[in-house]
Amino acid sequence: MRCVVGLLAFSRPGSIPLPPLPVTVDSHLHLWPTTSPLVPPPPSPHSPCDAADAVIASSTDFSIVTQPIQLGHDHSYLADEIAPHKTLYGVALFDPTQPEGYEIDAYNALQPSKFIGMRFDPSLHPPPLPGTPAVPFKTLHIPTLRAFKHLGERHDGPNPTNAPNGVASFLFTNSLTPNYDALLELISASPTTPVVLDHFAFAKFTREGDVSFQLMLDLLKDAPSVNVRVSAGFRMFVEHPDPAIGLQVRRAKRGGLERTRCQVPPSLCSRFVKHLSHILTLNNTLMQVSPKRLYEERIQPLLAAVREKCLYGSDWPFVEDYKGEYERMRALKEPELMGGNAMKLYNIEKPGL
Secondary structure: OHHHHHHHHHHOOOOOOOOOOOOOEEEEEOOOOOOOOOOOOOOOOOOOOOOHHHHHOOOOOEEEEEOOHHHOOOOHHHHHHHOOOOOEEEEEEOOOOOOOOHHHHHHHHOOOOOEEEEEEOHHHOOOOOOOOOOOOOOOOOHHHHHHHHHHHHHHHOOOOOOOOOOEEEEOOOOOOHHHHHHHHHHHHHOOOOOEEEOHHHHOOEOHHHHHHHHHHHHHHHHOOOEEEEEEOHHHOEEOOOOHHHHHHHHHHHHHHHHHHHHHOOHHHHHHHHHHHHHHOOOOOOOOEOOHHHHHHHHHHHHHHHHHHHEEEEOOEOOOOOHHHHHHHHHOOOOOHHHHHHHHHHHOOOOOOO
16 A cells, blocks of 8 residues: 555655655755866756755755766865855765875865765776776775775764764666676675665666666665665666667767767866766656656665665756655655665764754
8 A cells, every 4th residue: 555655646746745754865966066167067957056055945954965077086166065054965076096095085184074975986997908808896996995994984983073974875877787796895895884876776677777676675685784875766767669769869968978078177088978878868758767667666666675775865956857856755755765864874963853
């Protein structure tokens, strides 16, 4: 019965009266400057995403802002934006190209009470040397391992000021499957490091995606430190039944990304289009999954199996209808998903709770 009510609420937000939630947290979004000539325009023209005030005006009590790849590894803009606001926290972007020792020094240099996690993106790892096999994500990469362990030490160590915890988030744009063994090695090396798999671990609605989703579900059940971000459902696409049409759509959107790459700093140009290739299906109603299928095959199984490990995130400003998506998720009437789990994982306190 709960599943049926959840599907109705998710597919038709507003159809069921909703009680207030104790606390709400958008655990994944981005802030985006529109004035820099070195940064491409925001992905959504409808989002005033160059000001933290816009996030403050949203419906959530707290927001966790992740450094977007388009800003590279200079966190000064994000640090300045979140600093004045008690309800905003930041997640740094790990730089795998720097020498050993850099990753901890750089993270510690950020304000510890405001930056509460680090994001690891295998697509940012430097390309292999000529004649060597491509290894996009490798735990033997010492800086990655050191940074991952450092987050665990911060999470598990003394915390006299009750500062928010360090959490490792992972963006697997090519799904969890090819990165699974490496992730297990990291978790084994530092079991106390909290892990969040962003955007359903990109378990799309394909045969490979279904296998990856089951792999993620098993990992969530077996590994106490692993959690999942129920976010960016609009990225969970299905292949168009006509391969020729699907190819035309992807080529057209890839051309749009190629035209924007000239606005990205040269050091990131070669990786920018590759990194955003997973956005090729945005705003394409022919290839986006329906809310009904997203709920039945991804959200509901996660809630049924590991409700306490699911965190809501909007991925704003990539989602154009922020309010609509928020109301759709809120309609599920899952208070832990919408904020409770994130408050516990990141050790955020709300006065009065």
